[in-house]
Amino acid sequence: MFIEVLNGIFSIIVFPGLVFLVALGFFTQYLVRKFSARYQKRMGPSYVGPAGILQPLYDFLKLLRVKEIVVSRYAMPRVAELFLVIGIGSIVSSVIFLPLSLFNVASVFDVLIFFYLSSVMPLFMLILASLSMPSPYTNIGVSRLLSLVTLAEPVYFACLVIPVYLATRGKGVFMSMSSAYATVVELWVKPETIVVMILVFIAFIISIQVKAMYPPFNIPEAEQEIIAGFETEFTGPLLALAKLLHDLDLVVALIAGTYILLGGPAPFRHLSIEGIILVVVKYLLLLFIVVTIKNIMGRYRIEQALHTIFKYGVIPVIVAAIMSSLI
Amino acid sequence: MKTTLILDPAGALTITTFAMALSILVVFILYYALKSRRVRTSTLYLSGEPENVVSTPTPSIASMYWGFMKRFAKSLYRILVEEVHTGSLHDWARFISSWLAILIILAIIIFIVFVLMG
Numbered sequence: 110m111f112i113e114v115l116n117g118i119f120s121i122i123v124f125p126g127l128v129f130l131v132a133l134g135f136f137t138q139y140l141v142r143k144f145s146a147r148y149q150k151r152m153g154p155s156y157v158g159p160a161g162i163l164q165p166l167y168d169f170l171k172l173l174r175v176k177e178i179v180v181s182r183y184a185m186p187r188v189a190e191l192f193l194v195i196g197i198g199s200i201v202s203s204v205i206f207l208p209l210s211l212f213n214v215a216s217v218f219d220v221l222i223f224f225y226l227s228s229v230m231p232l233f234m235l236i237l238a239s240l241s242m243p244s245p246y247t248n249i250g251v252s253r254l255l256s257l258v259t260l261a262e263p264v265y266f267a268c269l270v271i272p273v274y275l276a277t278r279g280k281g282v283f284m285s286m287s288s289a290y291a292t293v294v295e296l297w298v299k300p301e302t303i304v305v306m307i308l309v310f311i312a313f314i315i316s317i318q319v320k321a322m323y324p325p326f327n328i329p330e331a332e333q334e335i336i337a338g339f340e341t342e343f344t345g346p347l348l349a350l351a352k353l354l355h356d357l358d359l360v361v362a363l364i365a366g367t368y369i370l371l372g373g374p375a376p377f378r379h380l381s382i383e384g385i386i387l388v389v390v391k392y393l394l395l396l397f398i399v400v401t402i403k404n405i406m407g408r409y410r411i412e413q414a415l416h417t418i419f420k421y422g423v424i425p426v427i428v429a430a431i432m433s434s435l436i
Numbered sequence: 437m438k439t440t441l442i443l444d445p446a447g448a449l450t451i452t453t454f455a456m457a458l459s460i461l462v463v464f465i466l467y468y469a470l471k472s473r474r475v476r477t478s479t480l481y482l483s484g485e486p487e488n489v490v491s492t493p494t495p496s497i498a499s500m501y502w503g504f505m506k507r508f509a510k511s512l513y514r515i516l517v518e519e520v521h522t523g524s525l526h527d528w529a530r531f532i533s534s535w536l537a538i539l540i541i542l543a544i545i546i547f548i549v550f551v552l553m554g
Binding site: 113116117118121122126127170173174175176177178179180181182183186190194195197198199201202203205206211212213214215216217218219222226243244245246282287336341342345346350379380 | 438439440441442443444445447448449451452455456457458459460462463464467470471472474475476477478479480481482483
């Protein structure tokens with residue numbers, strides 16, 4: 110029992126909890142910046158650490174240790190900090206449902222708890238933190254963000270639920286993340302489920318793009334147009350926390366996609382060299398697709414974005430849900 | 437060493453709550469240990485505009501009315517312009533209520549006269 114508790118605390122704080130997620134978040138941010146720079150014929154981060162790999166960590170510490178924090182007269186920075194910390198905490202706690210966790214919790218319908226912790230809570234905490242630092246630009250950014258997530262969050266939810274449902278039907282713990290990943294690979298080879306998986310994959314990429322607020326869905330922050338949108342009033346440590354929350358949100362969504370959509374290490378074992386390499390390759394593949402879309406597209410207007418999410422996100426998951434219920 | 441716990445949803449939620457509390461506590465301690473403490477309060481950033489440009493946080497009722505009438509109710513707007521000239525229901529209500537006030541005063545006078553005359 111004591112060993113299990115220690116294992117649980119280690120999982121939450123070190124691997125794959127806080128320390129691992131933050132490190133992976135910085136590495137992912139580095140890759141996003143480096144890939145984007147290559148697309149735009151720039152060098153990207155190059156000076157801090159080998160090949161500039163420590164630049165995100167340096168930026169984070171620089172914001173955290175800024176000489177003085179500037180807050181506007183009407184702001185509530187303590188409240189904003191609290192919301193952002195709760196958001197980060199909820200993302201970190203969601204990792205116990207991921208199959209790569211050393212302390213893995215599985216339960217019937219745990220995919221719902223995972224979705225709530227890793228997607229709904231961080232989003233609402235980010236919105237509440239933004240509203241704690243009021244400004245006209247913040248209000249516009251938050252209203253745009255809410256418009257987008259009204260469509261994108263149900264799409265992301267369906268993208269998790271449909272493969273988990275198909276993979277755990279009659280096998281293992283029903284609707285459990287850790288039971289699903291081992292059999293998801295089979296869904297990609299069966300002729301009756303491959304169409305469902307392709308539709309879900311397309312919708313997943315769209316929903317990730319919206320969650321990350323990357324072009325063409327970078328409407329909530331819309332740099333230049335509405336200053337920095339929902340994060341206009343974030344400075345210093347608050348901005349560092351908000352950026353960390355954003356990175357962790359993206360990282361956990363990509364890990365969830367790697368396991369639930371692409372099967373994680375399957376067909377290899379989890380702790381084998383081949384399995385680890387396969388997980389890394391699948392993660393990088395998803396990230397590369399997201400960064401490529403980010404760099405080849407310009408910003409949509411809000412109604413164009415909603416139309417695109419509906420067309421390539423909502424309709425595919427509705428069709429996939431109907432097909433999966435008929436299979 | 438991997439530990440896998442298969443629980444009922446209530447058990448999973450309990451463990452998740454503890455995990456969340458622990459991670460929030462750790463993030464909070466690390467954040468407050470590392471963050472800068474000097475705070476300077478500034479005015480609201482409004483691209484160089486003074487704060488009174490946002491003194492009304494929401495658009496006025498009149499702006500919302502005109503926005504609705506001109507964008508979504510064009511035919512109704514046309515009718516109103518023909519009938520009430522300004523196209524504002526508010527003007528129409530004010531015009532009618534002025535007549536209504538005269539009617540009320542008239543009614544009160546008639547009532548008093550009627551009572552006095554027996």
